[in-house]
Amino acid sequence: xxxxxxxxxxxxxxxxxxxxxxxxxxxxxxxxxxxxxxxxxxxxxxxxxxxxxxxxxxxxxxxxxxxxxxxxxxxxxxxxxxxxxxxxxxxxxxxxxxxxxxxxxxxxxxxxxxxxxxxxxxxxxxxxxxxxxxxxxxxxxxxxxxxxxxxxxxxxxxxxxxxxxxxxxxxxxxxxxxxxxxxxxxxxxxxxxxxxxxxxxxxxxxxxxxxxxxxxxxxxxxxxxxxxxxxxxxxxxxxxxxxxxxxxxxxxxxxxxxxxxxxxxxxxxxxxxxxxxxxxxxxxxxxxxxxxxxxxxxxxxxxxxxxxxxxxxxxxxxxxxxxxxxxxxxxxxxxxxxxxxxxxxxxxxxxxxxxxxxxxxxxxxxxxxxxxxxxxxxxxxxxxxxxxxxxxxxxxxxxxxx
Amino acid sequence: xxxxxxxxxxxxxxxxxxxxxxxxxxxxxxxxxxxxxxxxxxxxxxxxxxxxxxxxxxxxxxxxxxxxxxxxxxxxxxxxxxxxxxxxxxxxxxxxxxxxxxxxxxxxxxxxxxxxxxxxxxxxxxxxxxxxxxxxxxxxxxxxxxxxxxxxxxxxxxxxxxxxxxxxxxxxxxxxxxxxxxxxxxxxxxxxxxxxxxxxxxxxxxxxxxxxxxxxxxxxxxxxxxxxxxxxxxxxxxxxxxxxxxxxxxxxxxxxxxxxxxxxxxxxxxxxxxxxxxxxxxxxxxxxxxxxxxxxxxxxxxxxxxxxxxxxxxxxxxxxxxxxxxxxxxxxxxxxxxxxxxxxxxxxxxxxxxxxxxxxxxxxxxxxxxxxxxxxxxxxxxxxxxxxxxxxxxxxxx
Numbered sequence: 009x010x011x012x013x014x015x016x017x018x019x020x021x022x023x024x025x026x027x028x029x030x031x032x033x034x035x036x037x038x039x040x041x042x043x044x045x046x047x048x049x050x051x052x053x054x055x056x057x058x059x060x061x062x063x064x065x066x067x068x069x070x071x072x073x074x075x076x077x078x079x080x081x082x083x084x085x086x087x088x089x090x091x092x093x094x095x096x097x098x099x100x101x102x103x104x105x106x107x108x109x110x111x112x113x114x115x116x117x118x119x120x121x122x123x124x125x126x127x128x129x130x131x132x133x134x135x136x137x138x139x140x141x142x143x144x145x146x147x148x149x150x151x152x153x154x155x156x157x158x159x160x161x162x163x164x165x166x167x168x169x170x171x172x173x174x175x176x177x178x179x180x181x182x183x184x185x186x187x188x189x190x191x192x193x194x195x196x197x198x199x200x201x202x203x204x205x206x207x208x209x210x211x212x213x214x215x216x217x218x219x220x221x222x223x224x225x226x227x228x229x230x231x232x233x234x235x236x237x238x239x240x241x242x243x244x245x246x247x248x249x250x251x252x253x254x255x256x257x258x259x260x261x262x263x264x265x266x267x268x269x270x271x272x273x274x275x276x277x278x279x280x281x282x283x284x285x286x287x288x289x290x291x292x293x294x295x296x297x298x299x300x301x302x303x304x305x306x307x308x309x310x311x312x313x314x315x316x317x318x319x320x321x322x323x324x325x326x327x328x329x330x331x332x333x334x335x336x337x338x339x340x341x342x343x344x345x346x347x348x349x350x351x352x353x354x355x356x357x358x359x360x361x362x363x364x365x366x367x368x369x370x371x372x373x374x375x376x377x378x379x380x381x382x383x384x385x386x387x388x389x390x391x392x393x394x395x396x397x398x399x400x401x402x403x404x405x406x407x408x409x410x
Numbered sequence: 411x412x413x414x415x416x417x418x419x420x421x422x423x424x425x426x427x428x429x430x431x432x433x434x435x436x437x438x439x440x441x442x443x444x445x446x447x448x449x450x451x452x453x454x455x456x457x458x459x460x461x462x463x464x465x466x467x468x469x470x471x472x473x474x475x476x477x478x479x480x481x482x483x484x485x486x487x488x489x490x491x492x493x494x495x496x497x498x499x500x501x502x503x504x505x506x507x508x509x510x511x512x513x514x515x516x517x518x519x520x521x522x523x524x525x526x527x528x529x530x531x532x533x534x535x536x537x538x539x540x541x542x543x544x545x546x547x548x549x550x551x552x553x554x555x556x557x558x559x560x561x562x563x564x565x566x567x568x569x570x571x572x573x574x575x576x577x578x579x580x581x582x583x584x585x586x587x588x589x590x591x592x593x594x595x596x597x598x599x600x601x602x603x604x605x606x607x608x609x610x611x612x613x614x615x616x617x618x619x620x621x622x623x624x625x626x627x628x629x630x631x632x633x634x635x636x637x638x639x640x641x642x643x644x645x646x647x648x649x650x651x652x653x654x655x656x657x658x659x660x661x662x663x664x665x666x667x668x669x670x671x672x673x674x675x676x677x678x679x680x681x682x683x684x685x686x687x688x689x690x691x692x693x694x695x696x697x698x699x700x701x702x703x704x705x706x707x708x709x710x711x712x713x714x715x716x717x718x719x720x721x722x723x724x725x726x727x728x729x730x731x732x733x734x735x736x737x738x739x740x741x742x743x744x745x746x747x748x749x750x751x752x753x754x755x756x757x758x759x760x761x762x763x764x765x766x767x768x769x770x771x772x773x774x775x776x777x778x779x780x781x782x783x784x785x786x787x788x789x790x791x792x793x794x795x796x797x798x799x800x801x802x803x804x805x806x807x808x
Contacts (some may be wrong), residue, residue, distance in 0.1 A: 031702040035695045042691045074518030074612075075529040089518050089624070091588070118476040127659075129476070226627060262518060264527070287688065291443045294692040297437045301699040304433035308706060 017335045028305055031340060032298075034260040036345025036387065039295035040379055041352040046291045047375040048357060052367040058277060067109075068142060069246060073266045091263050092229020095159045095218065097254065098136075101233070105253050107241040112139035112234040113158060115221040115270070121214050122187045131213040132172060132188055134221020140166075142236050145210065148200030150182045153217065161219035165193035170213035172198050179367040191224055237253060239296025243268055288375070294384065298345070299386040302338050306394040310334065318397050319404025327399040334395035335388050342387030346380045420735045421766040423707070424742075431739060435701045438743025438784060441693030442777045443750045450769045452682030459678060459736035462602070463671060464800060466543045469509075470667045471646055473632040473653070493628020495660065496618050499536065501656060502632065505648050508642035512629040513617035514777050519588035521613055523574040531612040532587060532631075534620020539565075540598070542635045545609070550581045550596030553616055561676040568600040569610035587613060588623050608657055642666040693784060697745065700788035704736050706721035708792045715796055716804025729797040736789025737782055744781030 022029045051192055095113060102111040113133035120127050139145075140152050143294030152162040165186060172181045181195050193216055201211070222228065237246045255262045310317070351373070357369045370405045424431045475494045494513075502511045515534035518528055534695050537555040540547050550563055564585060579592045592615060601609045617629065636645040646664050654660050708715075715728060755769055 026706060028702060031705075035698040035702075038691060038695050038698070046688075059763075075520075076518055092625070120790065261520065266669065285496055290444070290448065290685075290688045291691060293440060293689070294695045297440050297695040299690050300433055300437045300440070300603075301695070301702065304430060304437075304699065304703065305706075306432060307433070308703075405624060 013248070014188065014333070014336060016249065016342075017333070018141075021337060021342065022269055024350055025309075028309075029344075032301060032305060032341045032343050033344040033348055035298040035301055036295070036383060037349035037352060039298045040346055040349025040383055041356070042291040042294055043288050043379050044350060044353045044371055044375055047284060047288045047379075048353070048371050050280065050287060051375075053163065053368050054277060054280040056282060056366070065234055067239050068269060069237060069243070069250065070249065070267045070269060071235060072267065073229060073232070073263070075263050075265050089229075089263060090226075091258060093233055093260075093264060094229060094253075095222075097257050098230065099139045099158055099231055100257060101186055101250065101253060107238045107246050107249065109238050110138040110142060110236040112142045112236075113218045114139065114231050114234065115218055115227060116223065116231045116312065117225045119189045119224065121171065121175070123184065126175050128171070128174050132224065133213050133215050134218040134224070136218050138236070139215075139234070142227050142234055146200045147197040150195070150197035152197050156217050159219050159345060160217070162217050163191070163193050164196045164217065165219070166197040166199060166215040168199045168213050169201070170211040171214055182255065186214075188216065188291050189224055191220065195219070203210055214303055243270060244265055285345060292379075295383060295386050299390040303390040303394060306334055306338060306391045307397070309337075310394050310398040313398075314401065315407045317401055318403045318408075319402065321403035322407060325403065330401075331392075331399040333397045334398055335391050338387045338391030338395075339384060342384045345378050345387070346383050349379075349383075350376065382384055411470070415450055416533045416731065416734060417516075419731065423735055424739065430703065431742070434699055434739055435743035435746055437696035437699040438693070438781055439696075439746035439750055441478075441696035441756070441784075442744050442747030442781055443688065444689035444692045444789055446515040446689075446751055446773050446777045447684055449682060449686040449753060449773060452678075453770065456675070456678040456682055460671060460675065460719045463674060464667070465601075466545075466667075467635065467643070468667050468671075469636050469638070470542075471634045471636065471642060471649060472665045472667075473634065473649065474630070474663045474665070475628055476663065483567070493626075494632055496621070498653065498656060499629070499632055500654060502649065504633055505634075505645075505652060507645055507648075508634055509637045510536075510538045510635040512536045512539055512542045512633040512635070513629045514633060515617050515620040515624065515626060515629055517620070519623070520586075521570065521574065522586040523580070523583065526574045528570065528573050531608070531616050532620065532623075532709075533534045534617035534623075535614050536617055539614065542633060545601050546599045547596050548599040551595070552596055553614065556559035556594075556616070560565065560618050562590060562592045562619060563595045563616065565598060565614040566594055567598050567608075567610040567612040567614070569608065572615055573611075585613075587615065590619075590623065602611060614626070631763050642668050648787050658744070693780065697784040698734055698787045700740060700743075700785060701738075702789065704732065704789050704792040705795075707735075708732070708796050711796075712799065714802050716798055716806075719799070719806060725797040728799075731791050732793030732796050733786060736793070737785035740781040740785025740788070741778065744778045748777060761766050 019134070042367070072095060073091070073093045098111045098113045113134075113136045117132050118129060119132045120129050133139075136158055137152055137156070138156060140147065145165060148169075150166075152166055153162060154165075156162045165188070167175075167181065175181070175186065176184070181198060184195050185192050185364070186195060187193075193214075199211060199215075205342055216224070218230070235250065247268055250266050251262055251264070254264045254266075258264075278304075288350075299325065319355075320330065321327075356373065361369045450610070473494065496513060499511050499513045502508060512519070513534065513536050517532050517534075518529060519532045520529050521532075535553065537553045539545065540552045550565070553563060554562075563586060566574070566580060566585075574585065575583075576579070580597060583594055584591050586592075592613075598610070598614070615623075621627075621629070634645065634649060643666075646666055650660065650664060653662055678710070692741055718728065751769070
């Protein structure tokens with residue numbers, strides 16, 4: 009039997025049993041569509057989360073005060089340790105550790121911010137100049153203060169755009185004096201855009217020099233340090249160097265945690281990938297159910313076509329050819345299921361992209377490949393045994409049944 | 411036609427081709443099994459999380475400094491120009507219906523005991539912490555009530571004790587925490603983790619000393635535990651009034667245990683149902699299977715139906731017969747699914763005893779109900795077609 013004959017024969021059978029073929033393709037398509045849709049949903053979520061981290065850049069390390077012996081747990085984000093990271097530490101790190109390009113010190117707190125009669129509570133961040141390029145923040149109007157040493161306080165502030173709107177409305181804010189608690193600051197720059205990350209919207213923040221923030225909140229330590237390192241240096245090596253330097257600065261005691269955001273992002277990405285696969289695996293159960301239906305229908309089909317099989321065998325068809333006939337039929341149905349399933353999910357994704365344009369919707373090729381393979385495999389494996397039953401028929405008995 | 415006749419008719423119809431019936435039913439079985447199993451896992455996770463939150467008792471109101479207008483970082487961690495002080499704690503203790511007030515400061519420090527040292531969490535808390543957080547002292551005693559400045563006393567978490575002292579008795583010995591000497595007066599029982607925070611791998615010291623040690627002006631949180639005689643709303647209101655009177659404005663945030671649990675519960679319920687919905691896809695495919703098989707059974711049995719109609723069976727009876735068959739088929743699937751589920755549950759229990767799985771009898775009933783419904787819906791279209799057959803045409807079909 010030639011391949012062309014095989015295809016024509018099978019297509020004829022499928023068309024003659026339109027209803028049955030349609031139902032089978034429908035059930036396979038449901039399985040394919042749900043699996044691929046869930047994978048692409050998971051992928052979209054993953055790329056969204058990774059995008060949230062992208063502001064950190066690939067050349068940044070974070071230093072938290074405090075340390076825990078138990079590894080693998082959360083870094084000590086509370087920023088409260090028996091021994092603070094001081095501004096002097098930051099200065100020394102910048103000057104004496106090779107590979108450190110910039111150090112951004114950070115003091116964070118909440119304080120009321122007011123202009124004339126308007127007041128709002130908000131986040132106040134004490135930062136050094138380097139903070140803005142490291143966090144990829146751009147100043148739209150005015151500019152960041154320059155040339156203020158880390159340990160000198162100065163009455164200047166950069167404000168987020170939301171703060172500007174709330175306090176100044178349509179008036180110009182540059183050069184005005186705002187009040188943060190009982191300290192006065194002159195607005196020298198206004199942040200562009202919203203630049204939000206992890207739910208904390210930096211456009212609602214007020215930025216002042218680190219030393220000023222330490223006075224304002226009456227603290228001596230830093231909430232954390234963000235270090236930019238030369239990209240040519242190995243990241244893990246840099247972590248070790250900074251740890252060694254901090255140990256030296258803190259009387260031989262390592263009491264800070266240096267976090268490599270890359271490693272954190274990688275582990276979060278891994279977790280999301282596993283979850284995506286788990287959810288897709290659950291959806292693939294429906295493919296199993298569709299497979300059972302394939303088996304059932306092939307069995308029925310074999311029963312109904314016993315005479316036909318007997319005739320074919322009588323005129324010289326081999327058992328292998330008969331088996332091929334039935335398995336091929338199932339495989340063709342599988343292909344139909346894959347195509348219509350992918351079409352369904354592509355249409356749904358198009359609709360999703362209309363509704364939620366923020367996420368990047370896409371069908372990853374590996375998922376398509378995997379789902380197609382699994383579907384084809386399911387269809388053929390479940391058709392194999394019933395097809396074997398047909399192949400093993402005795403032609404005389406089969407013809408006699410007709 | 412009597413009920414017994416109907417049942418035996420259906421039985422014969424199903425038993426004529428047992429393999430076909432079994433395969434059709436197993437489609438439903440896998441679907442039901444997936445739905446119930448996934449919902450059970452969802453329920454198990456929900457139970458687990460709710461329990462780990464409510465293990466601190468349900469009559470807690472937590473106060474954190476700062477009015478959260480922006481969200482993001484929990485405000486207790488940031489420096490604030492409007493701190494919650496130890497004086498606030500003392501004032502809260504005098505409120506009616508208030509049982510225990512626990513100030514909380516959390517940080518990390520190195521703890522040294524003899525040759526051993528460990529970097530771990532330090533909690534600055536108050537007396538009666540054991541009663542407030544349902545967190546029993548296993549040996550020694552908790553932090554005492556003191557007037558004025560507290561003494562340098564420490565209570566160890568279970569894991570911290572094990573790491574620092576091994577099998578030796580730590581009571582009465584001195585440890586260095588963040589450079590100061592503390593006397594160990596008690597050890598807590600193991601409590602476990604909460605959101606990645608290991609309460610056993612920690613030491614507990616008086617909050618005022620922790621404030622000094624960390625050079626902080628304010629507390630991170632105050633937990634107020636009230637008596638059964640009052641409600642969280644009333645106590646929350648009293649706390650709000652007191653603190654506004656003390657601070658001049660509302661510069662703090664109240665969170666009652668009820669608020670927290672109910673919002674958590676809502677999220678977890680959504681999770682549970684969306685996971686269950688994933689299983690529904692499989693059930694849907696199973697339903698398509700029943701529909702297909704019933705339609706094919708119909709086309710094979712057209713002459714039979716013609717004969718029945720010719721003998722006087724009404725349209726309604728034919729409809730009922732087909733529906734009964736598809737419902738029984740689905741119910742069989744449901745039963746198979748539940749058996750499969752029981753098997754899986756036993757295996758899961760043997761292999762992964764910790765797996766949060768909470769199978770409730772009501773799910774089994776729901777599973778049976780759903781399989782019935784699937785059978786009805788899937789059988790409806792073939793049954794209607796069977797009922798609307800013209801008996802003469804049907805008979806001629808032979």
